[in-house]
Amino acid sequence: MLPPTQPSLDSVSTIRDDGSRRYLFPADVSGRFTRARAWAALVLIAIYLLLPWIKIGGYPAVFLDVAERRFHFFGWTLAAQDLWLMFFLITGLGFSLFFVTALLGRVWCGWACPQTVFLDHVYRKIERWIEGDAVARRALDAAPWTTTKIGQRVAKHVAYLVVSAAIAHLFLAYFVSIPALWRMMRAAPVEHWGAFAFMAVFSGGLYFNFAWFREQLCIVICPYGRLQSVLIDDDSLVIGYDAQRGEPRGKMHRETCGAEGANQVLSERLPGDMGGTPMPRGTGVPPVGLNARSKPDLRPGAGSPNSAATGMAAIGSAALQRLGDCIACNRCVQVCPTGIDIRQGLQIECIGCAACIDACDEVMTRLHRPRGLVRYDSLRGLAGRATRWFRPRIALYGVLLAVGAAVATWAFSTVKPAYFSVTRMTGMPYVVTPDAIRNQFFVRLVNTRATATAFVVTTANATGARQMGFDAPVSVPPLGEEVRPLMLVQPRANYSGPFRFNVVVRDAAGTFELRREVEFLGPDVRLLQEDDHEKSRRP
Numbered sequence: 094m095l096p097p098t099q100p101s102l103d104s105v106s107t108i109r110d111d112g113s114r115r116y117l118f119p120a121d122v123s124g125r126f127t128r129a130r131a132w133a134a135l136v137l138i139a140i141y142l143l144l145p146w147i148k149i150g151g152y153p154a155v156f157l158d159v160a161e162r163r164f165h166f167f168g169w170t171l172a173a174q175d176l177w178l179m180f181f182l183i184t185g186l187g188f189s190l191f192f193v194t195a196l197l198g199r200v201w202c203g204w205a206c207p208q209t210v211f212l213d214h215v216y217r218k219i220e221r222w223i224e225g226d227a228v229a230r231r232a233l234d235a236a237p238w239t240t241t242k243i244g245q246r247v248a249k250h251v252a253y254l255v256v257s258a259a260i261a262h263l264f265l266a267y268f269v270s271i272p273a274l275w276r277m278m279r280a281a282p283v284e285h286w287g288a289f290a291f292m293a294v295f296s297g298g299l300y301f302n303f304a305w306f307r308e309q310l311c312i313v314i315c316p317y318g319r320l321q322s323v324l325i326d327d328d329s330l331v332i333g334y335d336a337q338r339g340e341p342r343g344k345m346h347r348e349t350c351g352a353e354g355a356n357q358v359l360s361e362r363l364p365g366d367m368g369g370t371p372m373p374r375g376t377g378v379p380p381v382g383l384n385a386r387s388k389p390d391l392r393p394g395a396g397s398p399n400s401a402a403t404g405m406a407a408i409g410s411a412a413l414q415r416l417g418d419c420i421a422c423n424r425c426v427q428v429c430p431t432g433i434d435i436r437q438g439l440q441i442e443c444i445g446c447a448a449c450i451d452a453c454d455e456v457m458t459r460l461h462r463p464r465g466l467v468r469y470d471s472l473r474g475l476a477g478r479a480t481r482w483f484r485p486r487i488a489l490y491g492v493l494l495a496v497g498a499a500v501a502t503w504a505f506s507t508v509k510p511a512y513f514s515v516t517r518m519t520g521m522p523y524v525v526t527p528d529a530i531r532n533q534f535f536v537r538l539v540n541t542r543a544t545a546t547a548f549v550v551t552t553a554n555a556t557g558a559r560q561m562g563f564d565a566p567v568s569v570p571p572l573g574e575e576v577r578p579l580m581l582v583q584p585r586a587n588y589s590g591p592f593r594f595n596v597v598v599r600d601a602a603g604t605f606e607l608r609r610e611v612e613f614l615g616p617d618v619r620l621l622q623e624d625d626h627e628k629s630r631r632p
């Protein structure tokens with residue numbers, strides 16, 4: 094069985110020298126952040142599971158009814174015409190992302206991203222339940238294909254497939270509702286082949302991602318991971334290693350050092366402990382910057398493995414030295430789901446899961462040392478300086494977020510519970526009768542409320558013209574629509590040429606009023622008068 098390899102800044106931990114994939118077997122960890130994340134995941138998964146079942150105003154709390162072009166959000170219904178509001182939703186999410194990341198780093202990735210939530214709290218739980226802990230899983234992976242191994246692998250992948258299909262089915266329920274989904278599930282696939290194909294592809298994608306691709310999605314594909322290097326700065330909250338306290342790291346003889354005297358011990362460097370380059374306190378600041386692969390971190394205050402090595406050379410072969418709090422146990426590396434060593438500085442692969450904090454806290458507690466050698470802090474804080482929580486970038490993002498929220502609130506307040514359109518009758522701009530000029534329209538009333546509404550349709554600014562149609566309120570069913578003719582008749586005696594008038598729609602209760610300007614068309618007045626004159630001269 095191959096031992097776990099030490100992460101390096103020169104290559105991605107999950108890629109071997111020959112380019113093949115190296116699978117990770119992150120060890121289990123327990124602690125305050127692990128427990129808190131488990132609760133957060135439970136709440137998020139419960140929300141995902143329950144939203145399609147909870148009804149508000151007769152519809153699921155979140156129901157994206159694409160077929161009917163109606164979108165229900167917690168009792169609020171939007172029609173297809175309201176989709177422009179998505180602009181505010183998307184830009185709002187973007188600004189929130191900027192703001193939260195600048196302030197709290199990758200808190201989204203570690204605590205709320207569906208990839209992390211499902212992988213850490215569902216799929217890895219199943220894996221551990223069937224195959225055992227990290228040591229057992231690594232051993233099983235390296236073991237020959239026996240009946241036991243085949244049985245465990247089949248059980249695990251069947252469970253993965255079932256969970257993937259369940260997540261995908263529930264996702265579809267957000268678009269078709271639970272009853273419709275249930276009907277589809279009991280019918281033959283050919284009766285709804287589109288939905289069936291979607292389910293097959295989506296379930297397969299989830300299975301592929303959570304069973305095999307895993308951390309590669311965060312490392313290779315996720316654009317947010319790529320963006321973090323520009324979104325955070327030295328004052329953003331990240332998970333980091335307190336190198337000033339931890340270095341020079343080294344194994345200590347428990348029998349020769351008590352909790353108090355732990356710093357005066359013989360340094361024993363582990364063979365191959367590439368993360369364990371010792372640095373005496375005060376002789377070099379270890380890496381705390383965001384490291385670029387194969388490139389030294391040249392930012393002020395950020396050290397590098399090379400500077401560490403220089404520091405090591407300065408120490409020479411001195412056997413006795415003052416050790417930091419890091420005992421080079423590698424526990425923080427063993428639990429990392431992306432296979433990095435947080436002691437090498439903040440890296441793009443870090444998803445902020447806080448597993449290394451709990452792992453190190455556990456070690457520190459056993460050694461009777463203060464927790465927090467690996468902790469939530471800013472890069473500035475980890476370097477021993479004061480964190481500036483309020484800074485220009487935060488103010489700018491905050492202002493943009495506030496302005497966006499205000500505009501979005503206004504935009505959402507303009508959403509009306511109904512829409513209507515007025516269309517002129519095709520091929521008939523106007524009709525001239527012996528007594529009048531007539532314009533004919535179709536009025537389409539759309540009720541976006543989840544309750545039936547009685548609409549009253551009138552005309553305004555059409556002096557002297559008579560309205561025909563919509564003599565009584567028209568009842569439109571919930572989320573329904575109604576198309577009715579509307580005629581406007583202008584007596585010839587009153588006609589003085591085309592004019593503009595308003596079609597007014599309000600509900601019978603008078604809670605809203607909508608207006609649309611329409612043009613009344615007719616012949617040229619002079620021609621009409623000549624025609625009248627001609628007719629009057631005829632015997």
Ligand code: SF4
Nearest residue numbers: 429443444446447449
């Ligand atoms: S270094 Fe690894 S274990 Fe620590 S927070 Fe980042 S991803 Fe999680």
Ligand code: SF4
Nearest residue numbers: 419420422423425453
């Ligand atoms: S868990 Fe803590 S003590 Fe152990 S190697 Fe990591 S930082 Fe050092």
